[in-house]
Amino acid sequence: MNQEKIVISIDAMGSERGPKAVVDGILQSAEMNPNVEFIVHGDEVSISKLIENSNLQSRCQILNSSDLVSMDDKPSQIVRNGKNTSMWSAIESVKQGKAQVCVSCGNTGALMALSMFRLRRLKGVNRPAIACLWPSVSKLGYNIVLDVGADIKADQDDLFQYAMMGLNYARKGFGIKKPRIGILNVGTEEHKGRSELKLAYDLISSASDKEGFEFVGFVEGSDIPSEEVDIIVTDGFTGNIAIKTAEGTANLISGKMKSAFKTNFFSGLGGLLAASSLIKLKKEIDPRQVNGGIFLGLNGIVIKSHGSADPTGIASAINLGITLAESGFYDSENNAERPT
Amino acid sequence: MNQEKIVISIDAMGSERGPKAVVDGILQSAEMNPNVEFIVHGDEVSISKLIENSNLQSRCQILNSSDLVSMDDKPSQIVRNGKNTSMWSAIESVKQGKAQVCVSCGNTGALMALSMFRLRRLKGVNRPAIACLWPSVSKLGYNIVLDVGADIKADQDDLFQYAMMGLNYARKGFGIKKPRIGILNVGTEEHKGRSELKLAYDLISSASDKEGFEFVGFVEGSDIPSEEVDIIVTDGFTGNIAIKTAEGTANLISGKMKSAFKTNFFSGLGGLLAASSLIKLKKEIDPRQVNGGIFLGLNGIVIKSHGSADPTGIASAINLGITLAESGFYDSENNAERPT
Numbered sequence: 001m002n003q004e005k006i007v008i009s010i011d012a013m014g015s016e017r018g019p020k021a022v023v024d025g026i027l028q029s030a031e032m033n034p035n036v037e038f039i040v041h042g043d044e045v046s047i048s049k050l051i052e053n054s055n056l057q058s059r060c061q062i063l064n065s066s067d068l069v070s071m072d073d074k075p076s077q078i079v080r081n082g083k084n085t086s087m088w089s090a091i092e093s094v095k096q097g098k099a100q101v102c103v104s105c106g107n108t109g110a111l112m113a114l115s116m117f118r119l120r121r122l123k124g125v126n127r128p129a130i131a132c133l134w135p136s137v138s139k140l141g142y143n144i145v146l147d148v149g150a151d152i153k154a155d156q157d158d159l160f161q162y163a164m165m166g167l168n169y170a171r172k173g174f175g176i177k178k179p180r181i182g183i184l185n186v187g188t189e190e191h192k193g194r195s196e197l198k199l200a201y202d203l204i205s206s207a208s209d210k211e212g213f214e215f216v217g218f219v220e221g222s223d224i225p226s227e228e229v230d231i232i233v234t235d236g237f238t239g240n241i242a243i244k245t246a247e248g249t250a251n252l253i254s255g256k257m258k259s260a261f262k263t264n265f266f267s268g269l270g271g272l273l274a275a276s277s278l279i280k281l282k283k284e285i286d287p288r289q290v291n292g293g294i295f296l297g298l299n300g301i302v303i304k305s306h307g308s309a310d311p312t313g314i315a316s317a318i319n320l321g322i323t324l325a326e327s328g329f330y331d332s333e334n335n336a337e338r339p340t
Numbered sequence: 341m342n343q344e345k346i347v348i349s350i351d352a353m354g355s356e357r358g359p360k361a362v363v364d365g366i367l368q369s370a371e372m373n374p375n376v377e378f379i380v381h382g383d384e385v386s387i388s389k390l391i392e393n394s395n396l397q398s399r400c401q402i403l404n405s406s407d408l409v410s411m412d413d414k415p416s417q418i419v420r421n422g423k424n425t426s427m428w429s430a431i432e433s434v435k436q437g438k439a440q441v442c443v444s445c446g447n448t449g450a451l452m453a454l455s456m457f458r459l460r461r462l463k464g465v466n467r468p469a470i471a472c473l474w475p476s477v478s479k480l481g482y483n484i485v486l487d488v489g490a491d492i493k494a495d496q497d498d499l500f501q502y503a504m505m506g507l508n509y510a511r512k513g514f515g516i517k518k519p520r521i522g523i524l525n526v527g528t529e530e531h532k533g534r535s536e537l538k539l540a541y542d543l544i545s546s547a548s549d550k551e552g553f554e555f556v557g558f559v560e561g562s563d564i565p566s567e568e569v570d571i572i573v574t575d576g577f578t579g580n581i582a583i584k585t586a587e588g589t590a591n592l593i594s595g596k597m598k599s600a601f602k603t604n605f606f607s608g609l610g611g612l613l614a615a616s617s618l619i620k621l622k623k624e625i626d627p628r629q630v631n632g633g634i635f636l637g638l639n640g641i642v643i644k645s646h647g648s649a650d651p652t653g654i655a656s657a658i659n660l661g662i663t664l665a666e667s668g669f670y671d672s673e674n675n676a677e678r679p680t
């Protein structure tokens with residue numbers, strides 16, 4: 001446990017649900033974490049009103065920003081002209097050492113571009129990655145997948161670094177002592193797949209003893225939610241297709257399930273009786289519970305919460321940031337060096 | 341409608357469930373299609389016994405093979421030494437013009453390698469593709485995705501050819517007059533993704549008027565089961581990851597649903613009452629109902645049925661072959677030329 005005061009910097013203006021959802025999320029998290037302080041960036045007047053009379057008032061600083069990043073803004077434009085946005089300001093608090101973690105629900109591309117521009121990459125890291133928590137049958141309830149979309153390319157060295165970043169994240173964020181790492185491929189045989197995957201196989205495999213993880217080799221798309229692996233390494237193109245395909249599949253099934261329960265009286269009644277169990281199920285595979293893609297490979301922790309996340313989801317992203325800050329995650333992240 | 345006699349050539353030895361499952365599948369299909377004939381390849385003694393006294397006997401020829409392809413056999417070995425296998429023999433009937441379609445449940449890699457080796461690629465086709473039927477919310481109940489694993493690479497010309505092959509398949513196999521074609525990517529904006537995707541975008545877009553399809557541009561993983569698109573074009577690496585990720589997600593949800601219904605008395609009762617609707621749902625997203633990956637870009641129709649498919653699934657793959665043969669699919673498949 002790190003003894004430093006934990007401060008979380010939050011962009012209040014990025015949510016599709018408006019600043020109220022973000023502030024409600026902060027309130028939820030603040031209640032669970034009485035020693036944590038917050039810096040909230042955005043429209044000072046509306047944020048002040050939202051936290052009036054709450055227990056947050058005494059441990060929350062509001063920094064006014066006159067502008068905000070919209071979902072349609074191009075990342076390059078924000079890097080050039082975004083100085084007055086709440087997103088920029090939120091990252092700045094981390095850069096200046098006033099906060100350990102930045103949380104934003106805003107435009108992913110702009111958040112990554114600004115994070116790279118202001119915080120810079122860790123020494124030795126070529127491409128930062130976005131790691132997500134993937135609902136799974138493991139004891140933890142999810143596995144770590146990276147990269148899910150920071151960069152559309154990754155060579156063997158990038159994939160090796162993703163493995164090391166994921167390793168540190170699994171240890172510091174979730175207390176997994178000896179994580180199991182796999183590389184996403186089209187088959188589990190060693191000779192399968194693209195050449196950079198085979199090279200990454202050798203690099204990661206040879207580091208397992210020294211770094212204290214278990215290498216499970218190649219895994220397939222169907223293995224992502226399995227209990228045989230904790231960390232799944234892939235390039236950002238493939239990872240992004242995979243995560244969105246899973247989302248589409250879950251939506252397809254839940255849509256079909258709803259119409260199935262509407263079919264006749266008995267199934268409607270059945271659905272009603274089963275409701276509490278289905279709500280429990282929904283919670284288990286609910287992205288809100290595991291909300292928060294994390295940007296790895298930067299000089300600072302940046303967490304991207306889903307743009308449409310509700311207060312519970314936003315609180316969950318903030319809580320993840322608090323756990324990482326407490327674990328000293330940031331101090332130790334720059335161990336992602338290639339084995340010599 | 342083609343007036344030629346329809347004959348389907350079937351590898352009886354490729355199923356994980358043994359030849360009985362395959363023969364039962366043929367029996368199911370034969371009942372639905374009284375004018376179709378079959379050539380069945382494999383162990384003559386056991387197949388003869390299985391069709392004894394059935395209505396199949398008069399329209400089924402059995403060709404004995406002394407060997408079979410196992411799931412672990414390497415494709416290259418089968419191409420060199422597989423002459424006596426039932427898979428080779430099944431493809432040979434198509435090559436010799438005795439059947440229009442070959443159906444096998446066996447080793448996908450070996451089936452593709454043998455199909456390429458014996459049937460050869462269509463003129464102008466660089467890489468054949470495997471097209472699958474993806475459960476969707478569209479009226480048809482599924483969309484077409486290709487390539488899902490014939491080749492791990494695809495450049496812009498390959499992707500263009502996949503689009504043209506998918507177009508012909510959608511028209512001849514499913515009667516979709518003006519199919520909507522999309523390219524799988526990490527975002528829907530024109531500037532996103534890998535360079536070959538942007539080049540394929542231009543190629544496919546410029547062919548839409550002449551070929552009479554609608555180009556919907558880039559689609560994301562979450563759009564694969566949508567009703568906005570009929571054909572989704574991607575390279576075989578990405579397509580394979582996507583289809584297996586969807587499979588893993590569906591399994592995760594169905595596993596969690598089972599335990600949810602076990603939670604307490606009410607939910608158990610609810611599950612029971614809802615059972616008929618859930619069975620209907622299961623049928624709708626059941627891969628058996630849409631069983632059959634098809635190999636496109638070859639001089640002949642080859643359908644890969646799932647290795648663990650039951651008789652209903654195998655019958656469904658055979659029925660797909662019959663539909664394609666009746667539509668004259670094979671005669672018209674070689675229109676996959678790049679626009680000039």
